[in-house]
Amino acid sequence: xxxxxxxxxxxxxxxxxxxxxxxxxxxxxxxxxxxxxxxxxxxxxxxxxxxxxxxxxxxxxxxxxxxxxxxxxxxxxxxxxxxxxxxxxxxxxxxxxxxxxxxxxxxxxxxxxxxxxxxxxxxxxxxxxxxxxxxxxxxxxxxxxxxxxxxxxxxxxxxxxxxxxxxxxxxxxxxxxxxxxxxxxxxxxxxxxxxxxxxxxxxxxxxxxxxxxxxxxxx
DNA sequence: TTTTAGATCGTCT
DNA sequence: GACGATCTAAAAT
Numbered sequence: 001x002x003x004x005x006x007x008x009x010x011x012x013x014x015x016x017x018x019x020x021x022x023x024x025x026x027x028x029x030x031x032x033x034x035x036x037x038x039x040x041x042x043x044x045x046x047x048x049x050x051x052x053x054x055x056x057x058x059x060x061x062x063x064x065x066x067x068x069x070x071x072x073x074x075x076x077x078x079x080x081x082x083x084x085x086x087x088x089x090x091x092x093x094x095x096x097x098x099x100x101x102x103x104x105x106x107x108x109x110x111x112x113x114x115x116x117x118x119x120x121x122x123x124x125x126x127x128x129x130x131x132x133x134x135x136x137x138x139x140x141x142x143x144x145x146x147x148x149x150x151x152x153x154x155x156x157x158x159x160x161x162x163x164x165x166x167x168x169x170x171x172x173x174x175x176x177x178x179x180x181x182x183x184x185x186x187x188x189x190x191x192x193x194x195x196x197x198x199x200x201x202x203x204x205x206x207x208x209x210x211x212x213x214x215x216x217x218x219x
Numbered sequence: 220t221t222t223t224a225g226a227t228c229g230t231c232t
Numbered sequence: 233g234a235c236g237a238t239c240t241a242a243a244a245t
Contacts, residue, residue: 042237051237053230062230079238080228086237097237119226119240137238147229181237 002162003155008071012094015087016041016196020174024101026143027160034109034143036101036133037166040197040204042179044086046093051185054093065152066095073161075151082137085145087155101133102203110142117141135205173199173218177211
């Protein structure tokens with residue numbers, strides 16, 4: 001079952017937490033399906049957030065999706081060759097970056113998508129499961145998520161990209177830490193605890209040992 | 220194992 | 233013209 005509009009009616013921070021444990025589903029042109037469990041997210045808060053593309057309330061051709069209704073995909077190109085996937089929250093200009101997935105289904109398709117992008121074509125490289133989606137651009141390659149085919153999509157209404165509840169409820173602990181790769185935004189915003197991930201999940205892009213100290217388990 | 224260098228181009232100033 | 237919400241391969245430790 002696809003998540004519905006009301007499921008996404010959340011502030012940016014609430015949604016970053018809500019999305020953890022949910023399943024991102026991608027149906028490819030050849031009708032095969034790949035699924036991954038969201039294990040790591042980051043908030044980009046919009047107007048006040050110096051690390052956000054929408055800092056200062058600026059609306060540009062690139063970041064329009066951040067100002068669209070909650071549950072809209074925002075896919076942008078970074079470093080000239082990679083893409084990142086975000087989901088807009090109910091707060092205009094604020095969106096959640098999907099940073100890592102735990103591959104659940106269609107792993108072969110994911111690996112094929114990764115191999116296609118390799119420069120060393122005839123290499124017989126094998127991807128470990130953990131390497132498929134443990135980074136914001138890696139998961140976009142594995143899921144073939146590009147600006148051309150997945151930007152500004154209403155995830156509640158689309159048949160090629162959506163989010164659903166996991167099959168069974170699982171318990172997990174959420175760890176908070178600072179965001180990755182935003183140092184140039186300045187200390188104040190680079191140091192805010194706006195990254196969230198599932199504690200001890202091996203598919204998270206980068207462990208933060210500081211954040212993992214003194215974790216208290218719910219009783 | 221950790222660190223470094225290079226790739227590559229759309230976007231915004 | 234400068235710069236990335238990154239990744240990979242190669243080099244250093």
